[in-house]
Amino acid sequence: MTQPPTVAAVLAAHSRVVEVGIGARPDVAAALAERGCAVTATDIEACTVPETVRFVRDDVTDPERAVYEAADAVYALRCPPELQRAVVDVAGAVGAACYLTTLGGEPVVVPVSERRTVASGALFVARDA
Structure with a gap:
């Protein structure tokens, strides 16, 4: 059986990305940089x-x-419901795709066009570029 892709593998389709709320978990950002993403x-x-x-x-x-203007995609990992709308709005304002993951059983409270299965669970596409 084929393993689902990682979040980084999915987001690597974009050349310039912004991670919102990185906190103490830079693993995905580092993996994207290793794949050549800005x-x-x-x-x-x-x-x-x-x-x-x-x-x-x-x-x-x-x-x-200005932080987001050059981005092809904006993403937030473990994004709490109260920040999801703001993440989608900033992505929309700059014409970028938007991806979210949630923490545990927290809901997605913004419309999504797709739910992708990734190695860590679910990646929600809140905005296509």
Whole structure:
């Protein structure tokens, strides 16, 4: 049986991505950078990221649009329901695709066009580019 792809494998179809709310888990951002993607990570708190990932302190509920403008895709991992709309809105404002994963049994509260099975669970496509 074929194993489902990783989140990084799916997102690597995009050349420039922004991860919203990276926190202390830079694994996907690092994997994307290793695959040749230009990766920017954001969080409301200062975070340590690999040298291959650009970090910008930003609040997605009051975003600095310039951080996202060059992105082909915006994604958030373990995205809580209260931030999902803001992530989708910033992606839409810059014409980028938008992907979300949730934490455990938390719901997706924004419309999604697709639910993809990935190695870590489900990846929701909230906006196609």
